[in-house]
Structure formats: structure tokens, C-alpha cells
Amino acid sequence: MIREFFKSFGVFSEEEIDEIESYFTKRSIKKNEVFLQEGTKCTEIAFVVKGIYRSYYTGSDGVETTYCFCFPGSLMSSYSAFISGEPSSETLQALTDAEILVVKKTDLDQLSENSFKWMHVLKTIAEQQYVALEQRIFQLQREGASEKYNTLLERQPIYIQKIPLHYLASYLGISQRHLSRIRKGV
Amino acid sequence: MIREFFKSFGVFSEEEIDEIESYFTKRSIKKNEVFLQEGTKCTEIAFVVKGIYRSYYTGSDGVETTYCFCFPGSLMSSYSAFISGEPSSETLQALTDAEILVVKKTDLDQLSENSFKWMHVLKTIAEQQYVALEQRIFQLQREGASEKYNTLLERQPIYIQKIPLHYLASYLGISQRHLSRIRKGV
DNA sequence: TTGATTTATAGACAAATGTCCTCTTTGACA
């Protein structure tokens, strides 16, 4: 799975992907355990093999807001904290028992500083992350609550099946009460 | 101004910046003129020297939503369209008489394919864009309308002075009627 | 200057959404 992920960038040879794989260490995480805690630095990045993760941040009022979810086949980190080196404003927590492949940020930094291919891949990742966020901005900005839910149903039906509703509501920027209403079709 | 911009990445020599400058062509644009039209491909990127630009997209209902604003000292393009090569979903329009420095996308693509420094700079730009969007997500997701307006007042007071309110309202994802109420302090 | 357009405010009302609370179901686990 991780091989396909790195192949998809279309720049690495089989041998290089062998080497890439060797940088990653397998780790198992139990439900509700935290991979990265708000306020700490992001020193490693994970590739999700199994399970679902949730990223959330805590407002000044203490309320937790769900920023996003991570599914198998994709990278997981507090990307802003990874980029900046500053303490993370997000917490990454497993919603189910999970399995990840972990790589040190220092390894990645070193690779990118010394390899054009890696620099290229990390640029591509940054761009992909940007495009994904733009889509969310469009949604948060112009859609009403029920449209948001329907868009989610269409584009990411797996979200609805696997994730507790109050997290989804928070992700969509609405209250759980209201999401319940929407689901009822009112 | 554009020299400072490229110097800020900390990788280019004075001579290289001379060369970079030579890729850019000056262009004047009148108020309300369009730099990039929704549905067309993004073949050039601009550095804003003077004036304010607005990026907006049109929903299936025909309503225009303001995605962001561009001020002097920063790059302007439909970044998603620039990345993907697909037709832009945004229109870039001058809100005032403006002056920009334009570079061809093909030039930039060629530079990044052949230069580690450029690849590095473009990666950095992508990351900066990501971080800025994340901040907006946080705001759109968890803040109420009046908080959004106050945050805007604090962080980007220049927005409020220079930009018509209905664009600001659209940018914040609220109606102009409501923004007017908020300003009145109700 | 004059007239037209844009910009900002605001009243009245309807619709959307949030808060607080309760109840039922489900699932985890001791």
C-alpha cells in the first residue's frame, strides 16, 4: 500500500521505493490513543495502514473542533506543524484500533535537502494538500448546513458510515442537534 | 519590491534575482478588468505591485462567492488551476486600478524542472499557501459571524478600509445584511 | 453639475441554527 502511494508520484524507481520503505517503522495504536498532542512538536509523519484518525484543535473556550479525518492509504501529520517546526495546534487521535508506518521528520528533511526527486514529491504533496483545503473552503463558505451534509454523503460516503455524528457535525461546522435534524430530512 | 519577495526565500543570489526579474513583464490593469477568467486556463502568474485584486467563483445558482483578496507584495494566480493545468474555477478581477508583473507559467515550469532552488521555492510557496488556508478553515469552521468580523478587523484591518462590504461579507460566508448588523454592534 | 450607479444601512419577517434537556439504543467491558 505504501509502495503504491510513493509510486503514484511517478518519479521513484523500484529500488528507491525499497529504500523509502526502509525508513518507515510499523506501529500499532489503540482506539482513542493519541499520535500527536496539541502543543508538542511534530517530529514524525505517519502513513495510515489501518484505522481512522481524527485531527482536532481546541478553541480558547475549550471546545474541540474536528479539523479533518485520515483514512488508510494517506499520510497523516499536523501538516502546519510539520512545515513550520512550531508546536502543533492539532491533536491526532485514533478513532479505531489502528496501524501506521512512521518516518522521522529529520529523515524526510534530509532527503528533501539532498534529493531533487524528494523535493519534487514534497512540493507535489503540499500542492495536493492545498487543493483539498480549497475545496473545503468553498464548501464551508457557500453551502448551507444541509448542502454540506449532502456533499459529504456524495463525495465521502465512508465518512458517514464510520465516524460518530458529533465529530462529523464539528467537521462541518454545525451543531450535532442540527445534523440530526438534517439527517431526518426536515 | 519583487526583489525583496524573492530574496525572502533565502536561496537566490543577487545575480539570480536579476535574471528572475527579467522573466517578468509589467502590465497595467484598470479597475474591474479581469486578469484571469473562470473557465480558462491559467497560463501566467502575477506579482501584484499596486492595487487590490479579488478572486471569486460562481456557484451553480449563479451566485458569486469571494474566495480571497490579493494585495501588493504577493503573488496572484488561480493557484489550483496553476497546479493542475485545468481550467480555473476562479476569476481574478481588479478592484482598483492596478499594476502587476507577469510571468509565464511555462517559464516557471521550466525553471522548476531544471533547478533545485526553484523547486525548493515553489515547495515553500505551496506550503505557505496551505498554512494560510488552514487558518481560514479554522475561522470559517468554528467562529460565529461577529467573531469572524472581529478576527478580520484584528488581523487584516486593511481589508476593512479598502474593500466593499458585500465582498467582505461573501468572503466571510455571511450575508451583507448581517455584516451590516454586526458592524452596527447589535 | 447632473444623473446614474454603487455602497452602506436598516425594518420586517421568515428560515436556519444553536442550546438545553430528555429518552432510547447500542456497545464496551468488568
Next chain:
DNA sequence: TGTCAAAGAGGACATTTGTCTATAAATCAA
């Protein structure tokens, strides 16, 4: 298995926000 916590639905009501409309002020072009 029994108990407890988590998850989801929903009633009642308050608040927020949107829509439609009108008006005044500001801006701009002829």
C-alpha cells in the same frame, strides 16, 4: 450477564442569520 458510558434522536425555545425591500449617502461618469 449486568452496568455504565457513548451515541443518536428529538422536543421546546431562544438566537442567529437570511431574504426582501426601501432609503440615504457616496461615488463616478458624462
